Amino acid sequence: MPEIFKFKIPQAYAVRGKSGIEVTLFYRPEKDREYIIGRDLSDAATVEFGINALQQLRSEGYAEIGTPECPLRPASGAIVDYLRNGKMFSHRRDGGARVHPWYHGIPSGFPSTKEHFRDIGALQRKEGAEESILWTRDRDPWVYVPNDDVGKAVTLAKLRELEIDAPVAETEVDYWGGPDVLEIREGGSVISTFHGLIYLSWVQEKNLAIANARYWKHVDPENVCATDGETFMGKDGLVHLNREVFELLPSRLATTRSGDVMRNPVVYRLNRSTRRPELQTGEPEAPYIFKPDDGLRRVLSSYGAAGYWKGRWLDHEIEEEKKHLEKLKG
Numbered sequence: 521m522p523e524i525f526k527f528k529i530p531q532a533y534a535v536r537g538k539s540g541i542e543v544t545l546f547y548r549p550e551k552d553r554e555y556i557i558g559r560d561l562s563d564a565a566t567v568e569f570g571i572n573a574l575q576q577l578r579s580e581g582y583a584e585i586g587t588p589e590c591p592l593r594p595a596s597g598a599i600v601d602y603l604r605n606g607k608m609f610s611h612r613r614d615g616g617a618r619v620h621p622w623y624h625g626i627p628s629g630f631p632s633t634k635e636h637f638r639d640i641g642a643l644q645r646k647e648g649a650e651e652s653i654l655w656t657r658d659r660d661p662w663v664y665v666p667n668d669d670v671g672k673a674v675t676l677a678k679l680r681e682l683e684i685d686a687p688v689a690e691t692e693v694d695y696w697g698g699p700d701v702l703e704i705r706e707g708g709s710v711i712s713t714f715h716g717l718i719y720l721s722w723v724q725e726k727n728l729a730i731a732n733a734r735y736w737k738h739v740d741p742e743n744v745c746a747t748d749g750e751t752f753m754g755k756d757g758l759v760h761l762n763r764e765v766f767e768l769l770p771s772r773l774a775t776t777r778s779g780d781v782m783r784n785p786v787v788y789r790l791n792r793s794t795r796r797p798e799l800q801t802g803e804p805e806a807p808y809i810f811k812p813d814d815g816l817r818r819v820l821s822s823y824g825a826a827g828y829w830k831g832r833w834l835d836h837e838i839e840e841e842k843k844h845l846e847k848l849k850g
Contacts (some may be wrong), residue, residue, distance in 0.1 A: 525631050526593040528551040532586030532728075534577050534720065540699030541577070543585070543718055543728070545592065547706040556593070559618060564848040569817070570722025571841045578834045583729070585720060586613060595702060595806045597626035597717075598731035599641045599648030600819050602696070605741040605756050606770055609652060609822070610816055611748050611763040615806060619724045622806055623813040624766065627651035627750075628729055638704065638712045640730060642670055647697070648734050649674035651750045652765070653684075657743050661686060664739060666693040667791060671734075678749045682797045696733040698822060719818035721837060723844045731815060733823070745797050746788040762790050764800060770820060773810070774827025776838075782808040814840070 531546040547553075562570075569590045577583040586592030601609045610624045617623075629647040636643040649671045654664040665688045668699045672690065679686070699717030704712045716730040736744070748763040767786040778783070785808050791798040812820065814837060821833035829836070 522575065525555070525557065525633070525636075526720055527555045528591035529586045529593060530588040530591045532592045533582065533584050534573075535719075536577055536581040538546070541718055541791075542701040542703065543720075544703045544705060545728075547594075547704060547711075549707065559725060560593075560724050561618075561843075562848075564845060566726065567841055567845045568847060570720070570726075571838060571845065572824070573722075574720065574834060574838045574841065578838070581793040590726075593726060594631055594637050594728075595640055596628050596630050596727065596729035597636070597643030597647055598626055598729050598815050599644050599652070599734050600626045600731060600736050600816075600823075601648070601654065601746065602823065603739060603744065604735075606736060606825075607741050607744075608768045608770070608819070609654075609746040609764045610768050610812075611651065612766065613763060614761075620811075620813045622809070623811045624816050625813040626731065626819060628731070628815055628816045640702070640712070640714050641695070641732070644716075644730075644732050645670035645734075646674050649749075650678055651748060652746055653678065654736065654739070654744055655686075655745050655746050656689075657797075661745075661796060662685045662689045663687070664689055664691045664736065664744070666734065667691060668693060668695070678751075681751060681758070682749060682790075683797065686796070691736060692738055694735040694737060696735055698732070700730065702730050703790050717822050718819050719814045719833065719837070721814040721841070723840055724810070724816065727814060729815060729849040731733070731819060733819075745788045745799075747788055747797050760775055760790075760792075762792070764804070766787055770824040773820060774825040776810050778811055778840075779826055780810050782810050 534543045573583040607835040627647045698717040700718040702714045716732045721727040746765045750761045765788045787800040818833045820829035
């Protein structure tokens, strides 16, 4: 199956409650689905639709988020690594990314098999294992391997693909949901329900995603780092993105706004020669400016310390949508 695999959903709505939102997707029967491969970047009309939907959700508590004129797509799955002291990890896209260049994000991805249209939990665990590899911070580090079936299998396969020959420590993880609910219906019946952190965006493409936290309850927060494991097949073979991975403490970000300079961030990358994590100490490719994408903004809204981000993901999303619409209109 292709890396990006989706179909149009002409009926979907969101309802806001006291603790979160509930999104309902109405899948068409298999025979009526129009499958799409590749990116579908937003035009001004699509962004305007998104702004109106988010504003209505905020003010009235209900909004249509998928219509025949502006259909939605099946949900992406996302994971954020979370430690017992509140530490999280976030990668930063490079300047050549088609969507959100130089933005900070969390592991996420589109469905890549038909199974993922129903089992978003499997998609979340796959994306977390592919894009975020956790290590000890020893001179000769071990790799922390999650002990669930999907996370373990995908992480071990990723280590082989990247030719990483390091000891592994199978480690217990819990997957936390969240206050939001995603309900999927087909033919009048509910076929699956998921709890997590839902985020909606039309900024650069239509994006519906639901995130869970991968909680490493027995990992010492002072003895862990992370590297990016995402790869794809290019015309000349395997390409390893090897993005910068940042340590984040929500308490430090409580007063940090999008566009603020990050002071002395802790940043890791995989050393391509030694195949081990390396603390970044040289000049970065671009200044360290904090630019959280829609997924990270939603995580900070729920897990962040009280402050600028807490409980305000809808406000921030509407603000980002409006800024992008201004750019599209010139």
